Amino acid sequence: MNLRRVALSREYAALAVLVVLVLLNSLFTPHFATVSNLWNILLQLAPVLIVALGMTFVIATGGVDLSVGSVMAIGAAIAAVLMERGVVIAVGAALVGAALIGVLNGSMIASLRVQPIVVTLATLIGGRGLAQIISNNGELMTVSNAAFLEIGRGSFAAVPVPVLLALVATALAMFALRAMTIGRYVLAAGGNARAARLSGVPVRRTLVTVYAASAFLAAVAGLIMAARLGASDAAKIGQNMELDAIAAVVVGGTALSGGRATVAGTVVGALLMQVIATSLNMLLVPYAWSLAIKAVIILVAVFLQRPARA
Amino acid sequence: MADVAPPSLLRLEGITRRFGAVTALDRVDVSFRRGEVHALVGENGAGKSTLVKIMTGAYRRDDGEMFLDGAAVNFQTPAEAQAAGICAVHQEVHLLGMRTVAENLFLGREPLRWGLVDWRTMMHDARVLLDDLGLDIDPAATLSHISVARQQMVAIARGVSLGASLLVLDEPTSSLAEREVVILFDLIARLRARGTSIVYISHRLDEIYTVCDRVTVLRDGKLVATRSLDGLERIDLICLMLGKSREALRLGATAFGGRHAAAANVEPLLRARSIAFAPRLRDVSLDVQKGEIVGVAGLLGSGRSETAQVLFGTAKSTAGSMFMNGAPYAPGSPRDAMRAGIGFVSEDRKADGIIPELSVRENLTLAALPLFTKFGIVSRVRQMAIVDRYMSRLGIRASSADQNIRELSGGNQQKVLLARWLCTDPELLILDEPTRGIDIGARGEIQRLVNELAESGLGVLMISSELEELVEGCSRVVVLRDGRTVAELQGDGVSEHAIVHAMAETAL
Numbered sequence: 001m002n003l004r005r006v007a008l009s010r011e012y013a014a015l016a017v018l019v020v021l022v023l024l025n026s027l028f029t030p031h032f033a034t035v036s037n038l039w040n041i042l043l044q045l046a047p048v049l050i051v052a053l054g055m056t057f058v059i060a061t062g063g064v065d066l067s068v069g070s071v072m073a074i075g076a077a078i079a080a081v082l083m084e085r086g087v088v089i090a091v092g093a094a095l096v097g098a099a100l101i102g103v104l105n106g107s108m109i110a111s112l113r114v115q116p117i118v119v120t121l122a123t124l125i126g127g128r129g130l131a132q133i134i135s136n137n138g139e140l141m142t143v144s145n146a147a148f149l150e151i152g153r154g155s156f157a158a159v160p161v162p163v164l165l166a167l168v169a170t171a172l173a174m175f176a177l178r179a180m181t182i183g184r185y186v187l188a189a190g191g192n193a194r195a196a197r198l199s200g201v202p203v204r205r206t207l208v209t210v211y212a213a214s215a216f217l218a219a220v221a222g223l224i225m226a227a228r229l230g231a232s233d234a235a236k237i238g239q240n241m242e243l244d245a246i247a248a249v250v251v252g253g254t255a256l257s258g259g260r261a262t263v264a265g266t267v268v269g270a271l272l273m274q275v276i277a278t279s280l281n282m283l284l285v286p287y288a289w290s291l292a293i294k295a296v297i298i299l300v301a302v303f304l305q306r307p308a309r310a
Numbered sequence: 311m312a313d314v315a316p317p318s319l320l321r322l323e324g325i326t327r328r329f330g331a332v333t334a335l336d337r338v339d340v341s342f343r344r345g346e347v348h349a350l351v352g353e354n355g356a357g358k359s360t361l362v363k364i365m366t367g368a369y370r371r372d373d374g375e376m377f378l379d380g381a382a383v384n385f386q387t388p389a390e391a392q393a394a395g396i397c398a399v400h401q402e403v404h405l406l407g408m409r410t411v412a413e414n415l416f417l418g419r420e421p422l423r424w425g426l427v428d429w430r431t432m433m434h435d436a437r438v439l440l441d442d443l444g445l446d447i448d449p450a451a452t453l454s455h456i457s458v459a460r461q462q463m464v465a466i467a468r469g470v471s472l473g474a475s476l477l478v479l480d481e482p483t484s485s486l487a488e489r490e491v492v493i494l495f496d497l498i499a500r501l502r503a504r505g506t507s508i509v510y511i512s513h514r515l516d517e518i519y520t521v522c523d524r525v526t527v528l529r530d531g532k533l534v535a536t537r538s539l540d541g542l543e544r545i546d547l548i549c550l551m552l553g554k555s556r557e558a559l560r561l562g563a564t565a566f567g568g569r570h571a572a573a574a575n576v577e578p579l580l581r582a583r584s585i586a587f588a589p590r591l592r593d594v595s596l597d598v599q600k601g602e603i604v605g606v607a608g609l610l611g612s613g614r615s616e617t618a619q620v621l622f623g624t625a626k627s628t629a630g631s632m633f634m635n636g637a638p639y640a641p642g643s644p645r646d647a648m649r650a651g652i653g654f655v656s657e658d659r660k661a662d663g664i665i666p667e668l669s670v671r672e673n674l675t676l677a678a679l680p681l682f683t684k685f686g687i688v689s690r691v692r693q694m695a696i697v698d699r700y701m702s703r704l705g706i707r708a709s710s711a712d713q714n715i716r717e718l719s720g721g722n723q724q725k726v727l728l729a730r731w732l733c734t735d736p737e738l739l740i741l742d743e744p745t746r747g748i749d750i751g752a753r754g755e756i757q758r759l760v761n762e763l764a765e766s767g768l769g770v771l772m773i774s775s776e777l778e779e780l781v782e783g784c785s786r787v788v789v790l791r792d793g794r795t796v797a798e799l800q801g802d803g804v805s806e807h808a809i810v811h812a813m814a815e816t817a818l
Binding site for chain 2: 202
């Protein structure tokens with residue numbers, strides 16, 4: 001297969017756009033191709049990518065999880081409130097609490113047959129409120145526990161902890177999709193739910209697991225943000241994160257119709273969005289304009305990988 | 311025809327319609343008279359719905375001519391057909407469930423007053439229209455709040471008020487209770503008396519004989535015959551539908567011996583007694599022994615597929631009892647059925663079988679995954695071993711196990727679905743139309759395989775509309791009619807003739 005066909009083929013469309021953008025930026029954007037800037041991009045990318053990985057699985061079941069941003073805020077709020085009892089309890093409670101919200105989402109979707117967009121829209125709205133209730137009616141709660149702050153600011157063998165967490169999450173997501181039953185069940189339930197049920201696939205349990213995982217990953221991202229800020233801001237953390245995550249997944253090539261998923265694609269999609277944001281920022285393009293440019297690039301990437309029609 | 315036929319309202323001549331390489335209708339001639347109720351029958355794939363869609367302007371014909379009152383017509387859209395007086399009422403009512411009866415009746419032609427909808431006139435006109443047809447329906451009721459039967463009446467009333475001179479009723483009784491059927495038949499009689507022609511599509515012979523004057527039989531896209539129902543014996547009608555002559559039935563009776571039943575007096579693998587699932591399944595009983603292929607025969611709509619649904623736990627039986635290996639069996643889901651050792655290959659490969667985005671390997675092992683999974687991790691080695699074994703045993707032709715299942719032929723897809731169940735090591739396999747839509751080569755391979763499996767001890771329940779398949783393959787055949795077991799044929803008693811006879815008997 002020649003290079004041109006690879007570049008134009010649907011699977012590699014987002015990657016091709018990414019490569020082109022990185023090349024152009026390296027040539028024309030001052031200070032783009034520097035080590036510190038690349039680390040900066042990865043650091044910014046980490047929380048979005050972690051959320052987008054969960055979203056990949058949700059979308060592969062044919063659903064969507066709009067509540068991830070609010071769940072990030074809830075995770076951060078729980079951790080901040082419980083920090084005086086020790087970092088382990090605080091972080092553990094944040095992750096478990098978030099996962100329970102995911103279980104709630106998944107149960108309503110699977111058992112009550114309410115549409116995912118409606119259920120998670122409700123948790124998006126209610127979750128934001130809950131996060132503010134937890135943090136004493138929306139107070140900004142500073143966190144000074146040194147061990148906790150390491151989650152957002154520390155590094156391990158020169159790799160920042162958030163990037164490390166994103167790498168681990170990516171590896172786990174790939175493993176789950178390729179080597180575990182849950183990966184098969186997700187694709188089967190999303191591809192043909194009737195056939196899956198008739199083949200004994202536990203469709204409900206699969207949905208609950210997937211939404212719980214999405215919420216768990218959102219909480220991880222929320223903790224990273226709180227640790228980076230040194231505070232839990234219940235009104236701000238994770239705002240619009242659901243949209244960035246969905247954009248990354250869709251640009252990466254996972255179909256909204258369900259039944260297909262690509263973790264590598266999501267990584268590429270998230271990277272693409274981050275590179276655009278960073279480079280436009282470096283080129284001093286006003287934020288309002290950068291949104292418009294982002295929109296065009298999303299549409300182009302999705303257009304390039306639209307399913308072939310006879 | 312020698313006698314002078316009454317003038318026809320709509321006459322179709324040489325209607326042909328192709329979909330790609332498939333000819334759905336092949337030079338079909340039929341004419342509908344004014345004021346007659348004309349049944350249109352045929353098994354799956356006969357071309358009934360294609361014909362109706364051409365009559366009502368939903369499809370274009372590739373060839374042939376249509377005459378309405380003697381004038382050539384050529385409908386481009388359903389709206390044009392409706393304007394000319396031809397109107398279809400479908401199985402599922404195509405109306406707005408959240409709106410009132412009156413709004414539905416006048417949808418798209420609401421009475422206006424100063425540019426606004428004149429609600430009072432609309433209600434009044436609706437009531438007049440319904441009264442005129444003898445229908446006791448409140449025009450102000452929300453459509454989805456009234457029974458399906460009444461919704462159907464509303465759809466018919468809408469057609470009438472649009473000035474329909476020919477109404478097509480597509481399986482109008484499929485979701486009706488018996489009491490509601492009576493109301494519908496009343497309406498049909500009233501419409502016929504007014505001179506409206508009705509094309510009545512149904513699989514239920516009793517109904518056809520009750521309300522219809524003539525019947526047109528289609529088979530495999532071709533016209534078989536148009537007959538007056540007066541004096542047409544049921545068995546002859548069924549023979550027409552199945553494409554058999556009565557003489558061939560008799561000859562066929564001894565051509566295939568049929569294998570002999572497994573040892574009697576043994577507790578059967580599966581025993582079902584008087585299972586029911588409204589409205590299609592009323593009272594079905596059957597047994598399957600180990601190592602035996604039991605056939606289920608019946609016309610379309612007789613409860614064949616519903617029987618499979620109840621046995622496999624996708625529908626819950628509302629009466630009777632079931633036993634697997636002597637133990638009470640009441641599956642609440644396919645998983646329960648699987649645990650009891652049952653596998654099920656459904657009739658609709660695309661909707662209920664294949665997972666379109668996944669490979670042959672993942673499709674083949676979907677049901678058996680738990681068998682080679684530890685801590686949620688699939689053993690790739692054992693998965694591949696199973697896939698390799700079944701791909702070679704069943705002769706599945708794919709470029710590799712990683713090929714997407716959609717790219718396989720129908721026969722190979724069906725083999726993958728069979729393998730999906732075989733690798734769970736079931737005791738009983740339910741096959742619903744296992745060879746439908748499959749080329750002849752693969753069909754033979756699948757039939758041979760099913761035979762081998764039964765010989766090695768698997769119990770098989772095979773639902774089929776192919777009489778040859780039932781007669782050749784099965785040691786026993788259970789015949790269903792209108793949701794009831796009406797005969798159980800055994801050994802030498804299994805013949806096409808006997809099956810057709812059982813299908814044809816008048817319900818008492």
